[in-house]
Amino acid sequence: MSLHTAIVKAEEDKISLEKAKEFIISEKNGAESIFIGRVRDENSGKKVIAVTYDVHDQAVIKSFQSLCNDAKTKFDKSSSIFLEHAKGYVPVGEISILIAVSSGHRDEAFKICRYILEEIKHKSPIWKKEHYTEGNEEWLPGHSLRPKEEIK
Amino acid sequence: MEIQLKLYGSSKMLNDKEILNVDLPNNSNIKKLRSVLKKIISKKYLKNNLKNLPKTAAFFTEADEVVNDKYKLKNKELISIIPPIGGG
Numbered sequence: 001m002s003l004h005t006a007i008v009k010a011e012e013d014k015i016s017l018e019k020a021k022e023f024i025i026s027e028k029n030g031a032e033s034i035f036i037g038r039v040r041d042e043n044s045g046k047k048v049i050a051v052t053y054d055v056h057d058q059a060v061i062k063s064f065q066s067l068c069n070d071a072k073t074k075f076d077k078s079s080s081i082f083l084e085h086a087k088g089y090v091p092v093g094e095i096s097i098l099i100a101v102s103s104g105h106r107d108e109a110f111k112i113c114r115y116i117l118e119e120i121k122h123k124s125p126i127w128k129k130e131h132y133t134e135g136n137e138e139w140l141p142g143h144s145l146r147p148k149e150e151i152k
Numbered sequence: 153m154e155i156q157l158k159l160y161g162s163s164k165m166l167n168d169k170e171i172l173n174v175d176l177p178n179n180s181n182i183k184k185l186r187s188v189l190k191k192i193i194s195k196k197y198l199k200n201n202l203k204n205l206p207k208t209a210a211f212f213t214e215a216d217e218v219v220n221d222k223y224k225l226k227n228k229e230l231i232s233i234i235p236p237i238g239g240g
């Protein structure tokens with residue numbers, strides 16, 4: 001098995017870098033690329049204390065598997081991919097997303113990592129609500145999945 | 153007829169629960185649902201926060217597929233509202 005995708009409920013578990021490294025390691029793959037996204041303490045001048053991630057579980061898993069398989073087909077069929085995204089309340093400094101890739105060569109490993117991250121932002125139904133130090137909160141704007149020809 | 157709208161992201165401001173029951177005329181489609189949503193948003197005084205939602209949201213059936221404005225809704229159907237996304 002060379003593909004692992006999951007949504008991790010922040011209240012129950014944490015995304016593990018060690019688990020990811022263990023999953024992708026392979027004697028056939030000489031390059032590894034790991035992307036870690038963490039909750040930042042500032043956005044547009046506002047002090048952030050946490051982000052709540054809302055997720056359409058089924059559709060996200062479906063999209064994760066589809067875009068990871070696309071990446072394999074596009075760049076390296078022998079690559080191993082580990083992809084986890086957090087769901088729920090994630091405090092500043094904690095991991096919200098982890099993409100780990102092992103591939104035959106460095107170029108493909110970097111490309112796969114980047115491709116997956118960008119595709120998630122445009123295809124996977126995940127939403128962010130930021131929580132601020134003042135006690136207020138705000139859903140962040142995003143990318144519409146409505147067919148373009150319908151939006152006027 | 154009535155449909156069950158499963159709320160995600162910013163649309164959760166529409167209700168305290170995850171599902172919002174929406175009354176619609178018989179044989180309504182997604183286009184009609186958008187116009188009813190517009191009214192609900194004004195009624196709940198959420199226009200400042202959700203003004204663009206009826207226009208920018210996509211809708212998923214239970215098969216997790218985006219449906220277009222012509223999609224005919226069925227009585228009691230469960231539909232997910234998908235506001236603009238932005239994970240990662």
